[in-house]
Amino acid sequence: MNGTIPSTQNPQSAPKQAPTPLPNGRKPRFNPTWIYIILCSFLVYLWVFNNGSSPVQIQWIDVKEKMMPAGDIEKITLITNLNHVEVYVKKDSLSKYKKYFGFKETDHITAPQFYFVIPSTFDADTKFGEVRQQLPAGKKFSIETAERRDYIGRVLEWLFVPALLLFVWLLMFRRMSGTAGVPGGGGIFSVGRSKAQLFDKDHKNKITFQDVAGLEEAKVEVMEIVDFLKNPKKYTELGGKIPKGALLIGPPGTGKTLLAKAVAGEANVPFFSLSGSDFVEMFVGVGASRVRDLFRQAKEKAPCIVFIDEIDAVGRARSKNGGFTSNDERENTLNQLLTEMDGFGSNSGVIILAATNRADILDKALLRAGRFDRQIHVDLPELKERFEIFKVHLRGLKITDGFDIAFLAKQTPGFSGADIANVCNEAALIAARKNKSTIEKQDFLDAVDRIIGGLERKSKIITKEEKRTIAYHEAGHATVSWLLEHANPLLKVTIIPRGRALGAAWYLPEERQITTTEQLLDEMAATLGGRAAEELVFSKISTGAMNDLEKITKQAYAMVSYFGMSEKVGNISYYDSTGQNEYGFNRPYSEKTAELLDHEVKKLIDVSYEKAKKILTQHKAEFSQLAELLLEREVIFSEDLEQIFGKRKNMHQHELL
Numbered sequence: 121m122n123g124t125i126p127s128t129q130n131p132q133s134a135p136k137q138a139p140t141p142l143p144n145g146r147k148p149r150f151n152p153t154w155i156y157i158i159l160c161s162f163l164v165y166l167w168v169f170n171n172g173s174s175p176v177q178i179q180w181i182d183v184k185e186k187m188m189p190a191g192d193i194e195k196i197t198l199i200t201n202l203n204h205v206e207v208y209v210k211k212d213s214l215s216k217y218k219k220y221f222g223f224k225e226t227d228h229i230t231a232p233q234f235y236f237v238i239p240s241t242f243d244a245d246t247k248f249g250e251v252r253q254q255l256p257a258g259k260k261f262s263i264e265t266a267e268r269r270d271y272i273g274r275v276l277e278w279l280f281v282p283a284l285l286l287f288v289w290l291l292m293f294r295r296m297s298g299t300a301g302v303p304g305g306g307g308i309f310s311v312g313r314s315k316a317q318l319f320d321k322d323h324k325n326k327i328t329f330q331d332v333a334g335l336e337e338a339k340v341e342v343m344e345i346v347d348f349l350k351n352p353k354k355y356t357e358l359g360g361k362i363p364k365g366a367l368l369i370g371p372p373g374t375g376k377t378l379l380a381k382a383v384a385g386e387a388n389v390p391f392f393s394l395s396g397s398d399f400v401e402m403f404v405g406v407g408a409s410r411v412r413d414l415f416r417q418a419k420e421k422a423p424c425i426v427f428i429d430e431i432d433a434v435g436r437a438r439s440k441n442g443g444f445t446s447n448d449e450r451e452n453t454l455n456q457l458l459t460e461m462d463g464f465g466s467n468s469g470v471i472i473l474a475a476t477n478r479a480d481i482l483d484k485a486l487l488r489a490g491r492f493d494r495q496i497h498v499d500l501p502e503l504k505e506r507f508e509i510f511k512v513h514l515r516g517l518k519i520t521d522g523f524d525i526a527f528l529a530k531q532t533p534g535f536s537g538a539d540i541a542n543v544c545n546e547a548a549l550i551a552a553r554k555n556k557s558t559i560e561k562q563d564f565l566d567a568v569d570r571i572i573g574g575l576e577r578k579s580k581i582i583t584k585e586e587k588r589t590i591a592y593h594e595a596g597h598a599t600v601s602w603l604l605e606h607a608n609p610l611l612k613v614t615i616i617p618r619g620r621a622l623g624a625a626w627y628l629p630e631e632r633q634i635t636t637t638e639q640l641l642d643e644m645a646a647t648l649g650g651r652a653a654e655e656l657v658f659s660k661i662s663t664g665a666m667n668d669l670e671k672i673t674k675q676a677y678a679m680v681s682y683f684g685m686s687e688k689v690g691n692i693s694y695y696d697s698t699g700q701n702e703y704g705f706n707r708p709y710s711e712k713t714a715e716l717l718d719h720e721v722k723k724l725i726d727v728s729y730e731k732a733k734k735i736l737t738q739h740k741a742e743f744s745q746l747a748e749l750l751l752e753r754e755v756i757f758s759e760d761l762e763q764i765f766g767k768r769k770n771m772h773q774h775e776l777l
């Protein structure tokens with residue numbers, strides 16, 4: 121079974137670019153590790169060096185009673201500023217004092233070999249003179265005085281505290297910049313450097329356009345970008361300018377990043393990839409400096425492509441009321457990006473690709489021609505595209521022979537490419553859990569259910585009474601939607617709890633680009649069918665309809681205030697497609713209009729509710745039969761409804777495949 125355990129890791133993530141290679145004779149980058157190495161070597165050297173020649177401390181009494189009488193001393197030097205005396209032993213006599221030097225060979229020991237400390241009250245002249253006088257002529261030693269300055273020691277003492285502080289500071293910055301331990305990318309020295317990953321021609325794990333299913337128009341657009349870089353002359357000869365950037369816009373999981381990766385795989389030019397949030401750092405000015413660094417690197421490698429994923433992290437519209445919601449650092453970064461994008465000549469061979477699912481909140485300056493000249497919309501896949509995407513993701517899976525991929529594509533309207541990839545993976549995992557040798561259709565259906573509804577929770581404790589309410593509620597949805605011409609076609613109804621829902625009616629929404637008032641009204645009535653059923657059957661209502669009510673309230677408000685579907689309100693839309701008025705401080709209509717909107721919304725909902733109740737009353741016998749069947753079987757399908765109610769009017773057929 122070929123399934124991968126879901127993981128948050130990005131399998132494509134390449135190792136960070138190491139700074140060392142010098143392909144075109146550029147200088148190696150400065151690496152802070154060298155400072156540490158040099159510092160440590162210096163300290164080790166000093167330690168070894170000092171250790172080899174430093175005198176051994178002994179006591180004055182030993183000198184006076186053993187060394188001096190034996191005539192082993194050549195000279196003693198009184199160091200006046202340090203209160204100690206250095207002892208120079210004759211070379212021939214040194215072997216007698218071997219025990220003071222441990223394992224060291226006495227031949228290598230340099231003079232002075234010993235020293236002893238004297239108190240400040242010690243009258244050196246008199247004491248040494250006395251001993252010297254008592255010695256016979258051959259054993260006499262000379263006496264000198266001198267001053268010593270330990271410059272290295274002093275410098276080290278001075279340096280110790282600042283060095284320690286510097287070390288701690290560096291350590292903290294490495295941690296804060298989050299790059300500690302990353303080869304070639306760590307430390308305060310690189311905090312302003314761009315974090316872009318570089319995919320070169322010979323990068324492994326290449327993704328090609330073959331891995332991107334559907335998205336034909338988007339593919340053509342991005343392929344043209346690749347062509348711009350490969351044959352710029354073809355376009356510039358006619359006087360045209362090569363676009364500077366293209367923005368991929370679309371809902372999450374529709375394959376924008378995948379498309380960019382395919383461009384990287386196909387373009388055969390260096391491809392820098394980074395996310396909008398990579399510019400953001402806690403330090404002021406870092407974002408702007410990273411943008412500069414990114415463009416510097418890109419220009420060095422031109423022709424090349426720079427891909428910025430989730431560009432809304434930096435590209436969000438700059439605020440007009442400075443100080444209140446402004447984020448200076450992000451705005452500086454955006455300003456730098458704007459400058460860089462318009463700052464280089466259009467023929468310099470750097471093309472910026474960016475992806476976002478919030479194009480509405482992007483700064484207008486970023487979107488203008490000359491920066492992102494092209495906007496490529498990547499929408500949720502349609503039936504045929506889903507079929508293609510399934511084919512791509514089923515490639516590595518062991519599925520049963522004669523598997524009907526078209527059926528799967530039909531069962532998954534509204535699914536994004538990422539959802540489809542997830543369905544395939546979940547199906548493999550489900551089949552593996554059941555110890556199957558191939559993945560079957562049912563595994564895929566289970567995977568779809570799981571992705572839409574969440575995990576089945578058969579162990580949830582539900583009383584008999586509650587179960588009855590749920591069954592009638594769901595049967596209410598099913599009956600109304602089945603009998604209304606424009607409602608979505610029903611797929612199945614279940615009263616097995618899943619995720620947070622206690623039961624569900626599953627529909628196969630029609631794939632359409634525009635929706636009519638009738639369709640919206642019929643769907644609202646079907647959604648209210650649950651609550652209507654409870655009221656009719658039990659004469660009391662429950663909290664179970666909250667989700668339904670939330671959905672229809674939103675829908676009714678949208679119909680009245682966005683779609684202009686209320687006669688009394690008229691053809692007016694208060695929808696703000698710019699997304700600028702996020703906080704909704706000012707309503708663009710009067711109190712009177714607000715009242716009218718509320719009134720119209722209530723009317724729409726009331727009419728739909730009455731419609732649902734009417735249908736249920738008219739078909740009470742069939743509706744009860746359905747509810748009892750649901751109680752018995754827990755899951756029923758559209759075929760069962762067909763047996764009870766007869767064929768549905770306007771059953772939507774998928775004719776594309």
Ligand code: ATP
Pocket residue numbers: 331332333334335370371372373374375376377378379475476477509512536537538539541
């Ligand atoms: P987001 O906006 O959330 O970043 P995205 O549009 O960038 O989403 P991708 O990361 O490109 O989405 O897609 C996620 C996964 O979905 C891909 O790794 C791939 O497995 C699958 N996928 C999406 N679209 C397609 C497609 N057209 N063909 C094949 N696989 C697809």
